[in-house]
Amino acid sequence: MVYRIGEGFAPTLADVQTALMPVEFVPCGASQEKSVGWVPPRGEPHGPLVESVAGQWILKLMIESKAVPGNVVRRKADERIAEIEAATGRKPGKKEKRDLMDDVLLSLLPQAFERQSTVLVWMDLENRRLVLNAGSQGKADEVMSALMNVMGGLSVSLIQTVTSPQSAMTQWLLAPTADEWPADLTVERETVLKSTGEDAASVRFTRHHLANDDVRKHVLEGKLPTQLALSWDGRVAFVLTETLQLKKLQFLDGVMDESGTDKKEDRFDADVALSTGLLGPLMDSLIEALGGEMELGAAAADQALPNPLRTVLNSTVATAAAGMDDEDPPF
Known part of the structure; x- marks a missing residue:
């Protein structure tokens, strides 16, 4: 976050x-x-x-x-309720039952x-x-x-960006070549696409080359990316979400060795300096790739850039879809 x-x-x-x-x-x-x-x-x-x-x-x-399983609390409370009914001949009311549940929970917490x-x-x-x-x-x-x-x-x-992460991820997946990806950012081999329709259909690609017609066809059919694996400058891998969260952050092979120390007392400082020194520029590059940071109170300006779905659907979707239909199915 x-x-x-x-x-x-x-x-x-x-x-x-x-x-x-x-x-x-x-x-x-x-x-x-x-x-x-x-x-x-x-x-x-x-x-x-x-x-x-x-x-x-x-x-x-x-x-x-500390958590006590709810079924355990209910079972113990039911036992106490049964004891009260047997001893007094009356059924506890709703408030008394809630109080009994609270008492049971407090009695079980020391064991949790x-x-x-x-x-x-x-x-x-x-x-x-x-x-x-x-x-x-x-x-x-x-x-x-x-x-x-x-x-x-x-x-x-x-932080809010001029272009939403989902719109940008859609553009990158529809890009015909890697030359149209942002500088320093590379689309990797994992994404989740979800439909905005009532069926809420979704598809996940894992360890899969994403620059292909199979992925593009799903996007053209209305499934938009909610997650996309990226790498930055060949040094940091992460998954970008539609809400601008960076998940599964991973420093690539050899990066953490740059800290140059094995001493525990020095390792913290070295790791913090290296991590923040990489993640700061990464976030700057990512924000730039998303059109820059949006000023507080400003409306989203995705429409200022070509919406890839709108552009493609209005111009080449028929041709692209026809070409894909002529291809053999993937399996």
Whole structure:
């Protein structure tokens, strides 16, 4: 998830450390379902809660939860309800049943196993960019809420581009040659295409050469890309989604060796410097390939660029489809 930090937010590193300390992570108590707090990014006990490497700030949020299976809670609650009916001859009402469910849950929580997950936060104040490695919008919202609660004056907005990711991905898949792909970006071998019609048909290509008529035919029939595997500059592979999320980020062979250190105490700094040094230019290239960043409050301007589906459908779709129909089926 990539956000743009609003103007005027310029805290010091010490300000951020001070703000995070009151909400440092504390494990769940015996009857506590969830605990959220900040932990040292380096993983060292009692270390700083925010690290600065080459001007890039790194934070880490820990989320711990305990879950009791719902069927177990219901079964235990039913047993207590049966005991009450046997002892008093009356059936508990709805409110009493809800209270019994809550009591059962509290009694079982101390026996539940904890599940922990962490989310890294990268703040690039010079470029007013905030990046999360959250796997879902819900998790990202939780992290942003935790940040907003402690950082006064912080305002962010999801980055929006002039051309939507889906429109751009459609153009790239319909491109007759790789020469029409953006500079530094290469279409790889994975995509998900989904129909916008009522049938919601979808097709997934994995480990499949995408610059072919089979893929183009699906697109021309109305299935639009929701995910597309790309690589940048031969150094970073990722999957771009229709909502401008970058998933499955992977540094390609040999890239992380450029950090040049095996010492644990130095590895964190080297990895952060290398990762942010690559991902910053990657995001700049991607935003440029999507027509640049859209100003806040502006309407999407996909129509300013040729809509590949509209252009092709209005001019060459009949010819293209006829040519494809004459070909042998793929299997």
